[in-house]
Amino acid sequence: MTKNFLTSQTTIFIFDSGLGGITIYNYIKNIFLNINFIYLLDNKYFPYGNKSKNFILQRLIKILQKISLYHDISLVIIACNTASITSLPELKKYFSFPIIGVTPVIDLAIRKTNNKVIGFLATNTTLQNYKIQNKINLLKKKYIIKIISSPKLVFLAEQKLLGYEIILSEIKKIFFSWYKLKIFPDTIILGCTHFSLIINELKIVFPKNIIFLDAKQYIIYKFKQIIQYNKNLSDTKKNIVYYTKINRNISKIKNIFLKMNFHIFKKLET
Ligand code: DGL
Numbered sequence: 001m002t003k004n005f006l007t008s009q010t011t012i013f014i015f016d017s018g019l020g021g022i023t024i025y026n027y028i029k030n031i032f033l034n035i036n037f038i039y040l041l042d043n044k045y046f047p048y049g050n051k052s053k054n055f056i057l058q059r060l061i062k063i064l065q066k067i068s069l070y071h072d073i074s075l076v077i078i079a080c081n082t083a084s085i086t087s088l089p090e091l092k093k094y095f096s097f098p099i100i101g102v103t104p105v106i107d108l109a110i111r112k113t114n115n116k117v118i119g120f121l122a123t124n125t126t127l128q129n130y131k132i133q134n135k136i137n138l139l140k141k142k143y144i145i146k147i148i149s150s151p152k153l154v155f156l157a158e159q160k161l162l163g164y165e166i167i168l169s170e171i172k173k174i175f176f177s178w179y180k181l182k183i184f185p186d187t188i189i190l191g192c193t194h195f196s197l198i199i200n201e202l203k204i205v206f207p208k209n210i211i212f213l214d215a216k217q218y219i220i221y222k223f224k225q226i227i228q229y230n231k232n233l234s235d236t237k238k239n240i241v242y243y244t245k246i247n248r249n250i251s252k253i254k255n256i257f258l259k260m261n262f263h264i265f266k267k268l269e270t
Contacts, residue, residue, distance in 0.1 A: 010035050010036065010074045010075075010227070011035070011036045011037070011038060011071055011072060011073055011074050012028075012032075012035050012036070012037050012038070012073075012074060012075050012076075012077060013037075013038045013040065013064075013067060013071070013073045013075070013076045013077070014037060014038065014039045014040070014076075014077045014079050015039075015040050015042070015060070015063070015076065015077070015078050015079060015080065015083065016039075016040075016041055016042075016078075016079045016080040016083075016193060017041065017042050017043075017045065017046045017047055017048040017080055017082070017083070018041050018042075018043060018046040018047065018154075018158050018194065019041060019157075019158055019161045019162075019194070019197070019253070019256070020079065020080060020154075020157065020158075020192065020193030020194035020195075020196075020197065021039060021041070021077075021079030021080060021193055022039075022161070022197070022256070022260070023079075023193050023196040023197060023214065023216065024077060024079035024102065024193060024216060024219055025037065025039060025079070025260065026260070027216040027219070027220075028077075028219060028220065028223070029260070029261075031220060032223070034237060035237070036237055036238050036239060036240075037237075037239045037240075037262070038067070038071060038073075038239070038240045038241075038242065039239075039240075039241050039242070039257065039262065040063060040067065040241075040242040040243070040244075040268065041241075041242075041243050041244070041253070042059065042063065042244050043243050043244055043245045043247060043249075043253075044244035044245035044270070045059060045244070046158075047123070047151055047154050047155070048080065048082045048083060048123065048125065049082060049123030049124055049125055049126075049149070049151050049154055049192075050123070050124050050125060050151065051082075051125060052125070053086040053087065053125070053129075056082065056083050056086045056087050056125070057086065057087040057090055057091065059270075060078070060083060060087050060091055061091065061094055062270055063244075063268065063270060064076065064091070064094070064095055065094075066268060066269075066270060067242070067268070068095070068097070073097045074097065074098075074227065075097065075098050075099075075100065075223070075226060075227060076095070076097060076098070076099040076100070077100055077101065077102075077219060077223075078091075078099065078100070078101030078102065079101075079102060079193050079219075080101075080102070080192075080193055081101075081102055081103055081104055081122060081123070081126050081191050081192050081193060081215070082122075082123045082125045082126050082192065083101070084101030084102055084103050085103050085104075085125075085126050085129045085131065085132060086125060086126075086129060088101045088103075098226045100219065100222040100223065100226070102193060102214075102215035102216075102218070102219060103191075103215060104120065104122055104126065104132065104189050104191030104215070105189060105213045105214065105215050105218065106120070106132075106135055106136075106139070106189060108213050109187045109188075109189045109213055110139065110143065112187045112211050112213065113143065113185075113186055113187040113211075114186055115183055115185075115186045116142065116143045116144060117143070117144045117146065117181075117183045117184065117185045117186060117187075118139075118143055118144070118145050118146070118185055118187050118188070118189065119146050119148070119178070119185035119187070119188035119189065119210075120136070120145055120146065120147045120148070120188075120189045120191060121147075121148050121149075121150070121153065121188065121189065121190055121191055121192065121195055122147075122149060122189070122191030122192050123149055123151070123154065123191075123192050124149040124151075126149075126191055126192065127147060127149050127191075144183070144185075146178060146181070146185055148174065148175065148178075150174045152170070152174055153171070153174055153192075153194070153195060153198070154192060154194045154195075156170060156171065156198060157194035157195060157197040157198045158194060158197075160197060160198055160201070161197055161256060162249055162252045162253070162256075163252060166198065166201060168201060168204060168205055171198070171201055171202070171205050172205050175205065175206075184206070184207050184210075185210065186209070186210060186211065187210070187211045187213065188202075188206075188210055188211070188212050188213070189213050189214075190212055190213060190214040191214075193214070195214070196212075196214045196216070199212055237261065238263075238264065239257075239260075239261055239262040239263065239264070240262065240264040240265075240266065241253075241254070241257045241262045241264070241265050241266070242265075242266050242267070242268045243265070243266075243267055243268070244267070244268050244270055245267075246267060
């Protein structure tokens with residue numbers, strides 16, 4: 001594959017239904033210092049966790065078509081497991097720029113687990129996906145896979161970032177059935193980018209020494225396959241946030257992004 005060279009015009013477009021993609025941005029921003037980032041949160045249709053594959057694919061096509069009218073996109077990162085798992089292969093057929101995404105790191109969990117009990121947290125749409133279902137069914141022969149899909153957990157993660165208090169007993173309630181397990185998972189797949197936002201809270205409510213796995217590191221790997229990175233470019237960053245709805249949290253959302261060096265805020269009409 002021929003790599004695109006990074007220039008001071010390089011613009012990476014990060015997409016999530018909400019604020020979960022911030023976990024990906026925070027990870028890559030320190031590695032790729034002088035890239036322009038555009039972050040779009042589709043807050044008009046948040047959450048995506050129970051939406052159909054067709055809805056998500058059509059929504060992504062519409063958003064990317066619109067954004068590429070205004071910006072010369074070098075790379076798209078779908079920082080949402082639900083959107084990636086449902087739409088990535090089809091989505092790539094519509095656009096000439098490279099598109100990469102995060103998906104649950106099931107194979108990594110298999111390599112890490114010692115007690116062969118793996119926890120898998122993701123949205124309903126991710127867990128219902130046939131690729132994920134096939135994988136889980138195959139693994140069930142050798143491993144115990146404890147699955148939890150909780151829109152509440154996505155909501156709590158978003159609330160935490162917006163500055164609302166997050167009540168640990170609410171998280172504990174979600175995992176009620178796990179506390180009765182004879183063997184607790186020693187490895188937990190965070191198959192939704194929102195869950196990495198509440199990793200500290202998860203560490204408090206779960207037993208010690210659990211390995212939490214998300215897909216951050218893989219994004220860097222995929223990124224480097226596509227873009228030739230040159231650290232010495234001058235730092236002329238112009239980061240932009242797009243949202244799809246003005247709601248009561250919008251000023252809080254802007255403040256979150258201001259602290260992350262995003263200074264331009266726009267509503268995308270879709
Ligand atoms: N952050 C998204 C993911 O990684 C989905 C959250 C949602 O919109 O339900 O799956």
